[in-house]
Amino acid sequence: MQTDSKLKQRKREDESGPALEAGDNLSIASLPTNLAINGGKPVRDTWLPYGHQVILDRDIEAVVSTLKSDWLTQGPAVKAFEKAIADYVGVRYAVAYSNGTSALHGAYFAAGIGEGDEIVTSAITFAATSNAALYLGARPVFADVAPLTGLIDPQSVEKQITAETKAIVGIDFAGQPCDYDELTAIAKKHGLPFIVDAAHSLGATYKGKAAGSQADMSTISFHPVKSITTGEGGMVLTNSKDYYEKLITFRTHGIVKDPAQLTALDAALDGPWYHEMQHLGFNYRMCDLQAALGESQMLSLNDFVQKRQSIAASYRKKLANSQYYQCAEVLPDRESSYHLFPIFVKVQPFGEKRKAVFEALHAENIGVQVHYIPTYKFPYYKALLGCDLSSQYPGTEEFYSREIGLPIFASMSEKDIDDVVAALEKIGLALLH
Numbered sequence: 017m018q019t020d021s022k023l024k025q026r027k028r029e030d031e032s033g034p035a036l037e038a039g040d041n042l043s044i045a046s047l048p049t050n051l052a053i054n055g056g057k058p059v060r061d062t063w064l065p066y067g068h069q070v071i072l073d074r075d076i077e078a079v080v081s082t083l084k085s086d087w088l089t090q091g092p093a094v095k096a097f098e099k100a101i102a103d104y105v106g107v108r109y110a111v112a113y114s115n116g117t118s119a120l121h122g123a124y125f126a127a128g129i130g131e132g133d134e135i136v137t138s139a140i141t142f143a144a145t146s147n148a149a150l151y152l153g154a155r156p157v158f159a160d161v162a163p164l165t166g167l168i169d170p171q172s173v174e175k176q177i178t179a180e181t182k183a184i185v186g187i188d189f190a191g192q193p194c195d196y197d198e199l200t201a202i203a204k205k206h207g208l209p210f211i212v213d214a215a216h217s218l219g220a221t222y223k224g225k226a227a228g229s230q231a232d233m234s235t236i237s238f239h240p241v242k243s244i245t246t247g248e249g250g251m252v253l254t255n256s257k258d259y260y261e262k263l264i265t266f267r268t269h270g271i272v273k274d275p276a277q278l279t280a281l282d283a284a285l286d287g288p289w290y291h292e293m294q295h296l297g298f299n300y301r302m303c304d305l306q307a308a309l310g311e312s313q314m315l316s317l318n319d320f321v322q323k324r325q326s327i328a329a330s331y332r333k334k335l336a337n338s339q340y341y342q343c344a345e346v347l348p349d350r351e352s353s354y355h356l357f358p359i360f361v362k363v364q365p366f367g368e369k370r371k372a373v374f375e376a377l378h379a380e381n382i383g384v385q386v387h388y389i390p391t392y393k394f395p396y397y398k399a400l401l402g403c404d405l406s407s408q409y410p411g412t413e414e415f416y417s418r419e420i421g422l423p424i425f426a427s428m429s430e431k432d433i434d435d436v437v438a439a440l441e442k443i444g445l446a447l448l449h
């Protein structure tokens with residue numbers, strides 16, 4: 017660790033250098049050089065989390081009014097929430113699920129993925145993207161990512177396709193849509209469904225069209241740190257009636273009640289209660305309390321996303337001249353919903369420097385996170401795959417070694433942003449040389 021006198025000397029040396037142009041209203045001369053991790057005063061007294069929900073009074077009223085209604089389980093509020101999302105995104109069908117993980121499970125089931133099949137996906141995502149394939153006896157095969165966006169690389173996807181591949185699964189990492197057009201073209205060429213894990217991207221756009229509207233199926237999560245929340249919750253979006261019908265039965269034990277869908281010829285003989293379990297499904301239903309919260313949160317979605325975008329713009333401006341950090345790229349033909357704001361350390365060796373910066377930021381009360389540990393690095397996956405795949409994915413490895421996710425959520429203040437930037441600059445000055 018740096019001593020105070022070394023830090024002071026470094027500060028003096030740096031006062032004439034480019035690192036001083038940290039951003040608006042911030043001058044290095046005004047920053048304390050004594051890192052909190054070394055016993056100095058933290059940049060802020062209270063913990064700033066990397067994500068947080070925003071719940072308004074009207075959200076609370078919506079839940080309370082549902083509590084007073086006749087329906088608590090899946091009922092009219094779920095239908096209304098599904099319609100609100102389908103209308104917003106511009107898809108024919110939206111099927112609510114109990115969370116984003118079960119939504120992925122449902123989508124993979126609807127796509128016909130089963131025992132011995134493969135999906136091609138990215139390792140820079142939450143484990144659920146791959147786990148849901150394992151639930152069905154299928155195997156995730158990883159494609160590499162672009163190191164400055166974290167988005168799945170279409171060329172790498174194509175190389176991983178085999179006779180066993182049954183779907184391509186892209187991830188709208190951090191809220192930025194993946195390369196829909198290129199991935200759709202590859203999927204079409206190989207006769208595969210293209211599924212998007214859009215857990216991060218409700219409110220984002222790709223070439224002017226809503227994320228969630230352009231794949232064969234897209235899945236969303238309503239976990240509290242996402243664009244809007246239902247506590248726990250998820251949804252699958254599709255324009256296909258066939259997928260829709262499978263998604264509906266899968267979330268309810270595989271049970272069918274619609275007389276038109278029954279297979280038994282003697283159904284009428286049993287009586288009006290007759291229904292059939294046609295395949296093995298689950299109880300993956302969302303309840304009306306969650307949906308009432310979700311429908312009310314939809315009223316805030318545009319505002320929440322705009323706030324995230326303005327926080328991101330502020331970070332970009334303030335870090336534009338940093339010699340220590342660079343911001344993840346967002347490509348010009350898309351608008352991110354900024355579920356996350358990833359930055360990269362610029363100074364080698366990346367792994368060592370990233371760890372030091374991460375620990376120092378936590379000591380300053382800045383709740384950064386690393387998204388994500390590549391899925392293939394988990395002990396469970398190493399055992400399953402029979403080896404450590406790290407050397408096969410240079411883009412993923414570079415991304416993972418450098419990335420830090422800065423706090424971003426709709427109720428962050430300008431002061432919060434300044435605290436993050438001040439802590440980054442203070443730490444950069446001390447540790448990134």
Ligand SMILES: Cc1ncc(COP(=O)(O)O)c(C=O)c1O
Pocket residue numbers: 115116117118141142144145187213215216237238239248249250
């Ligand atoms: C990319 C991604 N996929 C899937 C999920 C799973 O969503 P849930 O937590 O709602 O099950 C998450 C949640 O964090 C996620 O970030």
